[in-house]
Amino acid sequence: MLQLEKIKEENKDILRLIGEVDASNSVLLDQSMQEILEQGTTFLLIDGSQLSYISSAGLGVFMSYLDDFSERGIRFAIFGLNEQVSEVFKILGLDRLIQIAPDKSTAIKLAHES
Numbered sequence: 001m002l003q004l005e006k007i008k009e010e011n012k013d014i015l016r017l018i019g020e021v022d023a024s025n026s027v028l029l030d031q032s033m034q035e036i037l038e039q040g041t042t043f044l045l046i047d048g049s050q051l052s053y054i055s056s057a058g059l060g061v062f063m064s065y066l067d068d069f070s071e072r073g074i075r076f077a078i079f080g081l082n083e084q085v086s087e088v089f090k091i092l093g094l095d096r097l098i099q100i101a102p103d104k105s106t107a108i109k110l111a112h113e114s
Helices: 026-038 056-072 083-091 104-113
Strands: 002-009 012-021 043-054 075-079
Touching: 002 026, 012 026, 012 056, 026 056, 043 056, 043 083, 043 104, 056 075, 075 104
Parallel strands: 012 043, 043 075
Antiparallel strands: 002 012
16 A cells, blocks of 8 residues: 655655555556646655555656656655665666665755755
8 A cells, every 4th residue: 555645845845655656556656746747846855764665666657757857957866765675776776867865864965966
């Protein structure tokens, strides 16, 4: 099961993922990402601190937005991933394409530098 919480904090949008992202619910993640994009965000953080699992379908959602973020100059980072979820990003090499940080303050710094 997946819960999504959208948080607006100063000039940042934060999307908190709670639970599991798999093929059956990755469309919810996609819809939330699309809504945030349409609102004209310039700074998006993904809070993965309560994410217990992500499938390739969930990873594909993030991958599908990388070009959009780049074209629109959106600063983007993911933070708080547990070791198991973080390992999935690393195995697929996504840690080289997506800024991944241990905590929110580091994620903000990384996103500013990108």
